[in-house]
Amino acid sequence: MAACCVLRLNNSFLLRTTSSAAIGRRMMSSSTASANNPPTLLQRIQALDKSSLAPSYTALVLFYPSPSSQYAVVGHVQNSLMKSTLINCKNDQGEPIFVLEEKRSNQLGTVKDILRLNVDVQYERNNTNDDAYEPAELFQRRTESFAQVTKKVVSRQHSDIYPVYPFVERMDPLYDDNVILAHVNRSTAAYLGIDSVGVHLNCYVRQNNVIQGVWLAKRASTKSHHPNYWDTTVAGGQPHNLSLYDNIVKEAHEEAGVPSEWLRNDASNKAFSDHTHDPLTITTAKEDGSCMKRSFYYSFDLQVPDEWQPTPVDGEVQEFKLYSIEELDRELRFGQSLRPAMRAVLLDFMMRHGLFKDVEGEVDRSELSKAMRRERIRLW
Known part of the structure; x- marks a missing residue:
């Protein structure tokens, strides 16, 4: 695996990996090779889609009891960032903010590693009865955890606060019945794969x-x-x-x-x-x-x-x-x-x-x- 470090900048992370440099060289080579054969308009639009990067990401999952599942995917985190920084990120009490759970199965039988907030894990462990689920309390704990990530990893906060929604199958995340599970600073949201x-x-x-x-x-x-x-x-x-x-x-x-x-x-x-x-x-x-x-x-x-x-x-x-x-x-x-x-x-x-x-x-x-x-x- 390529060596990786995350540097704190005034506005964002800077990921530096040996593999990133190799990717950059390949992209430059590809651009040069296609100079005489420019992409079509469709190809230019298709190039905006980066879903091919999915294998290098891990789902960010929150506890969210519903008729179909106990959990909701709310984002996805680049593996290199997760392993080098997020897993080691601690709150003011010295407790880890994130927990990596390996080989977890979802309601569809898909088995993969998932990244969770430690406050979610602790809350679920201490509230085994669904009747004890208090969305407002957990909302506040999650928001505080995300604020700790922003404080400790991102140097400059944005003035905007983004909502954290559960991923849904329908196209539009802003439909009236969707629930907000937490708030996160805009500067941090992109690195957590929040919509x-x-x-x-x-x-x-x-x-x-x-x-x-x-x-x-x-x-x-x-x-x-x-x-x-x-x-x-x-x-x-x-x-x-x-x-x-x-x-x-x-x-x-x-x-x-x-x-x-x-x-x-x-x-x-x-x-x-x-x-x-x-x-x-x-x-x-x-x-x-x-x-x-x-x-x-x-x-x-x-x-x-x-x-x-x-x-x-x-x-x-x-x-x-x-x-x-x-x-x-x-x-x-x-x-x-x-x-x-x-x-x-x-x-x-x-x-x-x-x-x-x-x-x-x-x-x-x-x-x-x-x-x-x-x-x-x-x-x-």
């Missing part, structure tokens, strides 16, 4: 009843990931205490100076449309193979006046640019300026508005739609 939920606003310009362009935002150079890449007009993570709609109104004002009245969500406002009923779902990861998680992308569209220009407000964006549809189409097919996942979000926008041009020899657009809405992988 990532993002909201996006596409501001577009229409002339003579034809969409002429879309405003894109260049990410600030200080962003912890993908600095200086181009994003949708507005992009933000989804905290636990806001609805998708309330969050996009807040983010739109903070990032681009979009007036809240433009986002009025009623039948009389024809310029604004809500497409959150059909999120994109992709298993994503960082380039080094860390932080594999299921990412959900929820979109809203807004037609803006021709003369209006978005204005950076909170420092998250360097500048805005109005991309023509032709420029955006070329960028989606051949460019390298977009944050990679935004290829899917913006392609979905173009398909939704009938702006995507079929090219002879390309795959059917239903395949593109399928590649942007993938099923959840099962580790346990």
